[in-house]
Amino acid sequence: MLAVLLAALPFLIGAGLGNSWVRVLDFVLLYVLLALGLNIVVGYAGLLDLGYIAFYALGAYLYAWLASPHFGLHLPFWMVLPLGAALAGVFGVLLGAPTLRLRGDYLAIVTLGFGEIIRIFMNNLNAPFNLTNGPQGMNLIDPVSIGGVSLGKSLEVAGITLPSTYLYYYLFLAATLLVIVVAMRLQHSRVGRAWAALREDEIAAAAMGINTRNVKLLAFAMGATFGGLAGGLFAAFQGFISPESFTLWESILVLCMIVLGGMGNIPGVILGAVLLTVIPEALRYIGDLQRATLGQVVVDPADLRMLLFGVALVAMMLFRPAGLLPSRQRKREFSAQDGVAEQEQASLYDTKA
Amino acid sequence: MDIFTQQLINGLVLGSIYALVALGYTMVYGILELINFAHGEVTMIGAMVALSVIGVLLGASPDLPGLMVVIAGLLVAIPACMALAFGIEKIAYRPLRKAPRLAPLITAIGVSIILQNVAMLVWGRQYVSFPAILPRGQHEILGAHITDLQIAIVVLSLLSMAGLWLLVEKTRLGRAMRATAQSKEVAELMGVNVDRVISYTFIIGAAIAAIAGVMVSAYYGLAHYYMGFMLGLKAFSAAVLGGIGNIAGAMLGGLLLGVIEALGAGYIGDLTGGFLGSHYQDVFAFLVLILVLVFRPSGLLGERVASRA
Amino acid sequence: MNAPALLQVSAVSKRFGGLAALEDVSLSVGRGEIYGLIGPNGAGKTTLFNCMTGLYDLSAGHIHLEGVPLHGRKPHHIVEAGFARTFQNIRLFANMTALENVMVGRHPRTRAGVLGAVLRTPGARAEEAAIHNRARELMEYVGLKNKGRTLAGHLSYGDQRRLEIARALATEPRLLALDEPVAGMNPTERRQMSDLFLRLRAGGLTLLLIEHDVKLVMDLCDRVAVLDYGRKIAEGEPALVQRDPAVIAAYLGGDEA
Numbered sequence: 001m002l003a004v005l006l007a008a009l010p011f012l013i014g015a016g017l018g019n020s021w022v023r024v025l026d027f028v029l030l031y032v033l034l035a036l037g038l039n040i041v042v043g044y045a046g047l048l049d050l051g052y053i054a055f056y057a058l059g060a061y062l063y064a065w066l067a068s069p070h071f072g073l074h075l076p077f078w079m080v081l082p083l084g085a086a087l088a089g090v091f092g093v094l095l096g097a098p099t100l101r102l103r104g105d106y107l108a109i110v111t112l113g114f115g116e117i118i119r120i121f122m123n124n125l126n127a128p129f130n131l132t133n134g135p136q137g138m139n140l141i142d143p144v145s146i147g148g149v150s151l152g153k154s155l156e157v158a159g160i161t162l163p164s165t166y167l168y169y170y171l172f173l174a175a176t177l178l179v180i181v182v183a184m185r186l187q188h189s190r191v192g193r194a195w196a197a198l199r200e201d202e203i204a205a206a207a208m209g210i211n212t213r214n215v216k217l218l219a220f221a222m223g224a225t226f227g228g229l230a231g232g233l234f235a236a237f238q239g240f241i242s243p244e245s246f247t248l249w250e251s252i253l254v255l256c257m258i259v260l261g262g263m264g265n266i267p268g269v270i271l272g273a274v275l276l277t278v279i280p281e282a283l284r285y286i287g288d289l290q291r292a293t294l295g296q297v298v299v300d301p302a303d304l305r306m307l308l309f310g311v312a313l314v315a316m317m318l319f320r321p322a323g324l325l326p327s328r329q330r331k332r333e334f335s336a337q338d339g340v341a342e343q344e345q346a347s348l349y350d351t352k353a
Numbered sequence: 354m355d356i357f358t359q360q361l362i363n364g365l366v367l368g369s370i371y372a373l374v375a376l377g378y379t380m381v382y383g384i385l386e387l388i389n390f391a392h393g394e395v396t397m398i399g400a401m402v403a404l405s406v407i408g409v410l411l412g413a414s415p416d417l418p419g420l421m422v423v424i425a426g427l428l429v430a431i432p433a434c435m436a437l438a439f440g441i442e443k444i445a446y447r448p449l450r451k452a453p454r455l456a457p458l459i460t461a462i463g464v465s466i467i468l469q470n471v472a473m474l475v476w477g478r479q480y481v482s483f484p485a486i487l488p489r490g491q492h493e494i495l496g497a498h499i500t501d502l503q504i505a506i507v508v509l510s511l512l513s514m515a516g517l518w519l520l521v522e523k524t525r526l527g528r529a530m531r532a533t534a535q536s537k538e539v540a541e542l543m544g545v546n547v548d549r550v551i552s553y554t555f556i557i558g559a560a561i562a563a564i565a566g567v568m569v570s571a572y573y574g575l576a577h578y579y580m581g582f583m584l585g586l587k588a589f590s591a592a593v594l595g596g597i598g599n600i601a602g603a604m605l606g607g608l609l610l611g612v613i614e615a616l617g618a619g620y621i622g623d624l625t626g627g628f629l630g631s632h633y634q635d636v637f638a639f640l641v642l643i644l645v646l647v648f649r650p651s652g653l654l655g656e657r658v659a660s661r662a
Numbered sequence: 663m664n665a666p667a668l669l670q671v672s673a674v675s676k677r678f679g680g681l682a683a684l685e686d687v688s689l690s691v692g693r694g695e696i697y698g699l700i701g702p703n704g705a706g707k708t709t710l711f712n713c714m715t716g717l718y719d720l721s722a723g724h725i726h727l728e729g730v731p732l733h734g735r736k737p738h739h740i741v742e743a744g745f746a747r748t749f750q751n752i753r754l755f756a757n758m759t760a761l762e763n764v765m766v767g768r769h770p771r772t773r774a775g776v777l778g779a780v781l782r783t784p785g786a787r788a789e790e791a792a793i794h795n796r797a798r799e800l801m802e803y804v805g806l807k808n809k810g811r812t813l814a815g816h817l818s819y820g821d822q823r824r825l826e827i828a829r830a831l832a833t834e835p836r837l838l839a840l841d842e843p844v845a846g847m848n849p850t851e852r853r854q855m856s857d858l859f860l861r862l863r864a865g866g867l868t869l870l871l872i873e874h875d876v877k878l879v880m881d882l883c884d885r886v887a888v889l890d891y892g893r894k895i896a897e898g899e900p901a902l903v904q905r906d907p908a909v910i911a912a913y914l915g916g917d918e919a
Contacts, residue, residue, distance in 0.1 A: 048455055050462075098647040105388050105458050109589060110646055113639030116586075124632050182780050189779030189786075190772055190793065197755050197766045204753035207715060209741030209770025209833050218776065248582075252462060259459055299474065307470035313463030314445055317456050 022165040028277045029172035035257040035273040037226025043264035045219035046199030048108040051115025055224040057246035059084035059231025067142040077144040081232040088228025096220035122243040137242025262323025355496035360619040366503045368611020369510035373565035374588030375603035377558030383534040383598035390461035393585015394468035399566030400576040403430035419486030430563040438559030472578035480575045590642035596652025674723030683709045696869045698883035705889040746835035748826040756815030764797035767832025800828040839870040
């Protein structure tokens with residue numbers, strides 16, 4: 001049932017809202033991928049990473065280097081994507097190794113700094129030799145092509161024409177399903193329990209024989225790997241990348257998704273990614289609405305977008321800190337005050353046992 | 354012209370601005386262990402408000418003496434920032450004081466985004482230029498140039514820091530702040546109104562940030578809704594470099610970071626054989642931040658703050 | 663002591679800044695003993711636990727478990743060496759279920775990594791099943807048979823203490839260090855706990871016990887050491903230690919004990 005719906009989704013959306021929304025749908029899936037990756041770091045292991053988009057950037061740039069006219073390399077996607085994921089994973093470890101003994105909020109700032117450093121380098125490494133083509137970015141990146149069929153062009157199957165956006169939808173859907181399975185299996189494994197323990201109480205986790213440093217590094221590396229994978233897919237899909245796509249605000253956007261949806265909970269994270277990708281697109285209609293009612297665009301909806309995100313972040317933390325679809329853990333964690341009181345009461349009155 | 358001396362002067366001037374902003378981070382962190390992410394944006398709002406006032410005054414009578422106009426702008430910007438910081442703390446941070454650590458950090462990021470985008474709606478996406486109304490004298494020392502403005506920035510910074518120092522060391526409020534930083538519970542038992550002390554901490558930090566905001570926009574001749582972000586990050590790095598929570602550390606860290614940046618940008622081309630240019634200036638703050646956190650997380654003057662039980 | 667000691671603490675000191683929390687403390691715990699560590703509040707008992715389990719670095723001294731040095735080792739190495747502990751202020755993973763808490767305790771004795779988990783290899787699945795079974799056995803053993811699905815933070819105080827012990831046992835320790843395991847319990851619960859301790863000892867485990875309840879210590883412990891102001895002021899059989907003038911002096915004006 002769900003499978004049929006997912007398979008038919010681009011046709012439904014394409015027919016109902018137009019093909020530009022199928023493209024939005026593709027981006028929804030990319031952000032779901034990103035959010036699921038960041039969720040491993042933030043939601044499972046409780047490490048606040050504000051530079052997550054750097055791993056996305058690494059995946060994207062590696063794809064562009066290995067599959068575009070820039071260096072004249074045109075390696076197939078099944079080689080480049082894993083390489084990008086691996087490169088991002090390695091960088092995750094490199095960044096994590098020296099910084100993970102820091103307290104959570106310090107870690108957030110260091111990762112933020114790391115993200116900015118990566119972006120500054122991407123922006124400036126067009127000289128002395130042209131590695132990234134600087135602010136102009138790199139284009140003509142090869143589309144994914146499977147068995148000689150390029151996803152960059154429409155494909156005719158049994159009399160039905162499938163535009164490129166539809167083809168990428170199925171590729172991204174496959175990647176997303178894969179990542180969901182991986183994330184779920186990890187969550188309910190020895191490793192996932194170690195992450196949860198770490199998030200709950202680092203000292204107690206260490207006292208249970210968990211090598212907290214390694215387990216944190218693992219979370220960092222796994223999250224980065226997913227980010228790198230999503231970055232490669234993004235580069236192939238878009239055909240063009242520039243440092244502008246990898247700003248701090250993208251990191252914060254992905255963070256917003258998991259905060260809004262419910263940290264640590266896969267359906268919540270997916271919901272958050274869907275909402276925060278679709279809402280800004282829908283906000284474009286506010287511009288039309290203003291033109292229709294006021295005769296001009298008073299407030300650019302693009303300007304409103306970030307403002308609304310800011311308000312959403314604050315409001316969620318104040319009023320529904322566990323997210324729209326909270327995981328069992330987070331729900332309790334954020335109502336920890338009540339929990340403690342409850343516990344004390346229990347200890348006062350519990351005399352039977 | 355002596356490039357080294359010149360960069361050193363530029364670095365000290367910029368560094369004294371970083372130091373002022375860093376004070377706000379370090380004071381709040383000292384008391385709440387919160388990285389007040391929005392502090393950089395408060396600085397930006399200070400600059401913007403002052404520029405608006407300056408614009409209005411000059412529009413009304415273009416012949417007013419420049420220095421007076423800027424001071425008038427400053428005198429409006431300071432209370433505006435104080436009110437803003439008071440509101441931010443009350444609405445966005447206070448309700449989360451007992452929440453898990455990530456929660457107030459996330460709201461702080463949210464507040465930062467809100468301020469930036471409100472500023473963008475109010476003041477536009479364009480750079481707002483700082484009118485050339487300040488005295489523009491220039492002096493020569495040790496083969497380098499120093500302007501009246503640079504001297505004024507350093508002097509005003511030093512005065513602000515001295516004022517803060519006196520406030521923290523010599524007044525009742527300062528004693529209450531120090532007590533609260535040591536232990537909120539104990540301070541409360543001793544009759545300190547902790548909520549009020551926290552409010553004052555935010556307010557004082559914001560007042561200093563407003564001064565810094567006006568200085569930085571006067572120095573670069575412009576202000577921008579996005580300026581608070583980088584300034585805030587660098588100031589935070591400076592606070593960490595000096596030892597977060599430590600007021601003298603913030604001052605030292607700010608000055609040092611300014612100098613590191615200026616010398617780094619001046620010499621990076623030579624150091625890397627022309628591979629990296631001065632547009633990597635912004636990287637230095639982050640490198641310093643990462644290196645300090647990795648090798649000496651307590652900063653130069655601070656106590657140990659790396660993860661503890 | 664004739665038999666070689668299981669745990670040997672030699673001349674351990676711990677200073678915080680200028681403050682000496684532990685000063686030249688030595689003790690040895692033999693296999694199968696229940697060894698009590700008592701002393702007034704602030705005497706350094708929990709500090710000693712934290713030193714032994716790697717949470718604090720020692721300022722001086724050595725600690726060996728069966729001849730293997732523990733000093734300078736990370737907490738997780740110490741657990742692997744067979745030294746498990748509980749916490750005075752209960753540090754469960756409050757938002758995980760009781761069973762999951764115990765399953766976490768199996769961590770140092772199991773191996774499955776990311777690949778095993780993602781691919782669900784036969785080895786990883788068998789190990790996961792074994793973790794699950796062992797955790798259930800331990801829950802039953804400490805008397806929490808039907809509480810596996812309850813969130814740890816929702817358990818009653820006494821059950822939380824029990825769960826912490828089950829979680830520590832899951833790491834297969836040779837020595838279990840318990841920090842005030844019966845604090846806040848009523849007499850019935852205390853009795854159940856001392857029965858549990860005796861059963862554990864009968865199963866070959868050595869227990870190191872910080873406890874304020876002097877009666878429990880006297881009844882249960884084979885030997886006790888008394889700490890006061892970071893120094894060991896007495897050691898020996900409970901009945902003898904109880905009459906030691908230095909111990910009586912240390913406790914005067916202290917707790918009701």
